[in-house]
Amino acid sequence: MLLPALRRLLGLTLLPFALGANAAPTGGQPAEGAPLRAGQEVEDTLESKQRRAHALQLSPGDYVRGWLEGDGMRLVLTDAAGERLRVLGEGRDARQDFMFVAGDTPPYKLEVRAPRAGGYRLQIAEIVPRARQLMPAAELDSPRLRALQAELGRGGNSGAFWRELAQAGTPLIESAGVTPPLAGDELLVTFLWRGARDNVRLFGAPSGDHDELQRLAGSDVWFRSYRLPHSSRLGYKLAPDVPTLNAPATTRRRAILATAQRDPLNAHSFPAQPIDQYAGESILALPAAPPQRWTEVRPGVATGTLETLTLESRILGNTREVHFYRPAGYRPGAEGNALLVLFDAHAYLREVPTPTLLDNLIAAGAIPPTAAILLANPSREARGSELPPNPAFARFLAEELMPWAAAHGLAAPAERTVIAGSSYGGLAAAYAGLRHPELFGKVYSQSGSFWWSPGSGPGVTGEEPGWLMRQYATAERKPLAFLIEAGLFEASRNGQTGILESSRHLRDVLRAKGYPVRYKEYAAGHDYLHWRGTLGEGLVMLLGKGEGSAQ
Incomplete structure (x- = not known):
């Protein structure tokens, strides 16, 4: 030394x-x-x-x-x-x-x-x-949760926090003091659950991927925060203590339905009066969420009629319900009449009040007199085989459904006929337009499943995604106009092509081919709560005479 x-x-x-x-x-x-x-x-x-x-x-x-x-x-x-x-x-x-x-x-x-x-x-x-050797305490974006974390660290409890939320409602929405700072159009939204034993998962948007909530400092507070555009609208449920199963992945994923329920501290639900806590979903609508102008019954507006019939198909070998909507004072064959053909009839009569939407739109002069054909599915299995591109189903539409409806007075020229649907229904609408533009001149897709390819399905990978885009890319241009919309919360995840990206892809293919295309993105997920609001606006774009209509 x-x-x-x-x-x-x-x-x-x-x-x-x-x-x-x-x-x-x-x-x-x-x-x-x-x-x-x-x-x-x-x-x-x-x-x-x-x-x-x-x-x-x-x-x-x-x-x-x-x-x-x-x-x-x-x-x-x-x-x-x-x-x-x-x-x-x-x-x-x-x-x-x-x-x-x-x-x-x-x-x-x-x-x-x-x-x-x-x-x-x-x-x-x-x-x-x-x-x-412990993980550091979670770095919390939420200033309110940081304050609660500090209170718990001083030996306090969460009682005042839950009393505050019982008064204000959930989710917790914050704009000031968020760390790191929010972008200009964002709000911090924190979903919360009190007192689960093992886990809590979020069912629905923003990610649609059954996100897990975290537990705060060993307390009874479970939370997950998201930075969302201030125009967001979404439906969701919370699922406490989802069972862990020794089962295939699909079964384990679906186990969330055993406990998924509405947020007990959120007074806003869809539908407005669910039968119990497990029915329906809770609503988050941030301040700049687009208004849903056409969905409520308006005093003084004449109501149309709804007729339910049964159609047996020789081509498909099955039978289904078909609902005909005729507006008040409807005159078959009158000049200027329009027609809406819509898949998944039960959802578009129950979750989406299509007759009320059409009553209001027609009464306001936003669209011409428009009849509607709402097509039901014979079964869940039939929906999964018919709505994805299926030549037999396209033949059924052209050779059986449309002539039969015309015989009952529901018909319009192709340039005033909209074929529409959501998810698989949006995919089916785009395929029907490609196969039969002489009948369906306007295609309206709400979150269409354009990721689809032969052999694919939910959770199953088939051929290269985007089969329908390739069909449009190689076919000669048809006399069609399009409205395509998708949700920002429908992006790709877990290696699966998302509706958002595939909708953008189809938009680009169609525009490259010279088709007139209106394209809209919304801060929303795969949800009838959103589609019920945009359906009316979309019909105005496609059939209305005002600025922005797709003529």
């Missing part, structure tokens, strides 16, 4: 050593023969081929971090017998950082080996026992 002491006395520096920025403050050199502890360092010199061992007092599982400085110096971890366990530094750099976890056979030593004469400096920056 004489040489280092002499250097310090004379103020000489033989090596350009500097304390690392991430190292703990030095605790001084250990006493002769004492083990190195966290924050301590040793400084010494060695002759060529000389070794010096420094003892460590460790327990199994301890995490050790430190560094060695010295030109060419090597560092080896050895056991009590001096046997090499691990080379921590090979002498390639002037400073060598190292880290390791102690095994079950202490004591250990750090052995510095000199290939040539020189000085070295060795420091133990930190030793973290296994019991203190």
